[in-house]
Amino acid sequence: MRTSRRTIAAALAGVATIALVTTGCATGGGESSGGTTTLTLATFNDFGYTDELLAEFTAETGIEVVHNKAATSNDARANYFQKLGKSGLADVEAVEIDWFTEAMQYADLLAPVPDDLKGRWLDWKEASATDADGNLIAYGTDIGPQGICYRGDLFAAAGLPTDRTEVAALFDGDWDNFFTIGADYTAKTGKPFIDSANSVLQGIVNQLEFAYEEPDGAIIATENPDIEAAYKAVVEKAVPIAAYAGQWSEDWFASMASGEFAAMLCPGWMLGVISGNAPDITGWDIADAFPGGGGNWGGSYLTVPANGANVEAAQKLADWLTSPETQLKAFTNAGTFPSQVEALASSELAAATNEYFNNAPTGEILTSRAEAITVATFKGPKYFQFHDALQNAVTRVFDGLEDETTSWNTWVTEVSAF
Numbered sequence: 001m002r003t004s005r006r007t008i009a010a011a012l013a014g015v016a017t018i019a020l021v022t023t024g025c026a027t028g029g030g031e032s033s034g035g036t037t038t039l040t041l042a043t044f045n046d047f048g049y050t051d052e053l054l055a056e057f058t059a060e061t062g063i064e065v066v067h068n069k070a071a072t073s074n075d076a077r078a079n080y081f082q083k084l085g086k087s088g089l090a091d092v093e094a095v096e097i098d099w100f101t102e103a104m105q106y107a108d109l110l111a112p113v114p115d116d117l118k119g120r121w122l123d124w125k126e127a128s129a130t131d132a133d134g135n136l137i138a139y140g141t142d143i144g145p146q147g148i149c150y151r152g153d154l155f156a157a158a159g160l161p162t163d164r165t166e167v168a169a170l171f172d173g174d175w176d177n178f179f180t181i182g183a184d185y186t187a188k189t190g191k192p193f194i195d196s197a198n199s200v201l202q203g204i205v206n207q208l209e210f211a212y213e214e215p216d217g218a219i220i221a222t223e224n225p226d227i228e229a230a231y232k233a234v235v236e237k238a239v240p241i242a243a244y245a246g247q248w249s250e251d252w253f254a255s256m257a258s259g260e261f262a263a264m265l266c267p268g269w270m271l272g273v274i275s276g277n278a279p280d281i282t283g284w285d286i287a288d289a290f291p292g293g294g295g296n297w298g299g300s301y302l303t304v305p306a307n308g309a310n311v312e313a314a315q316k317l318a319d320w321l322t323s324p325e326t327q328l329k330a331f332t333n334a335g336t337f338p339s340q341v342e343a344l345a346s347s348e349l350a351a352a353t354n355e356y357f358n359n360a361p362t363g364e365i366l367t368s369r370a371e372a373i374t375v376a377t378f379k380g381p382k383y384f385q386f387h388d389a390l391q392n393a394v395t396r397v398f399d400g401l402e403d404e405t406t407s408w409n410t411w412v413t414e415v416s417a418f
Helices: 051-061 073-083 097-104 123-127 152-157 164-170 175-189 197-205 225-241 250-258 270-277 311-321 324-334 362-371 383-398 404-417
Strands: 031-033 036-044 064-070 092-096 146-151 194-196 242-244 263-267 284-287 300-303
Touching: 036 073, 036 311, 051 064, 051 311, 051 324, 064 073, 073 092, 073 097, 092 097, 092 311, 097 300, 097 383, 146 152, 146 270, 146 362, 164 284, 175 225, 194 197, 194 250, 197 225, 197 242, 197 263, 197 383, 225 242, 225 383, 225 404, 242 250, 250 270, 263 270, 270 284, 270 324, 284 362, 300 311, 311 324, 383 404
Parallel strands: 036 064, 036 092, 194 242, 194 263
Antiparallel strands: 031 036, 092 300, 146 263, 146 284
């Protein structure tokens, strides 16, 4: 692990009042008008970039920020590849790890990260964003070490332990142990245990070294026994205990508050999603455990399109948003776990707690979860397409449209067409 060139500074004092516009208010790159530079920032889900946080950047630099937030990573991806190298992208664009390798194919269309920032991030995070010419073409935001979020009140009603240490011990085992706990809960309560079947698929796949492609470009998707085993486990054991096939629907968001399900597989960034959509619920907690050991789900990058109107100012914003001190604030806001070396080593992170999650020591728990990660799944240029299609296969089974074998065969046919 390399040493960052920066030290963690004290929090910025004061927040200036600025013309900050939020989701959906602009679609193109930034402009300079009347001596004031305005940048557009495009993200998705919740990066922890609150109005107040972006106001700090404006107070420090005089640069105003328009923040557009897509509803899902899928929506952001479609927009990104439709407009990259053309026009209409934001000055700073977020890219999710599942389609980042796809974006790396167009590294020449992105402005490189200045050399003096190299070494800021974890080695593997930085290496993944370095092109064949040695250019670092993206700014690392977060990584996604996973724990298990659970509703303590619903666990208590089902006779399960509620103390997070005891819950961690309960889930200390393999996926079969997890499925057994979930099946017992569903049998006892008549309610789903887990939020979605495809979140389980994501969790299992993220523990594989190779899923759909190999580094030499070989496509192994339909021939990989680990992928077939993951699919079978999900449709046979996760589907019966899941509330939904997938995530991000309106019903799924509403269920975080309604108590329809009792547990979720939780990367750090999911903490902000839960608390933001169920602000009045007091039962959520998080345990330092994950089926099969550890796993990383998600984590993103910020990129600066090279043909933007204000590339230098955009680089300044991307630099500021991914600095150790800002990433610690984003973690406080949304649970987005830092990928920066200095932030990871900070006492502030180690001592972080989350009041919403029953004052859980989230800094300590997610650091432990990060240390449990033993595999960084290789995600080639077609990972997103293959995985999205397999999720659709699970959804067809969940919805009763196709049986397990038919839906798998449909996926095999689709893969051959990519």
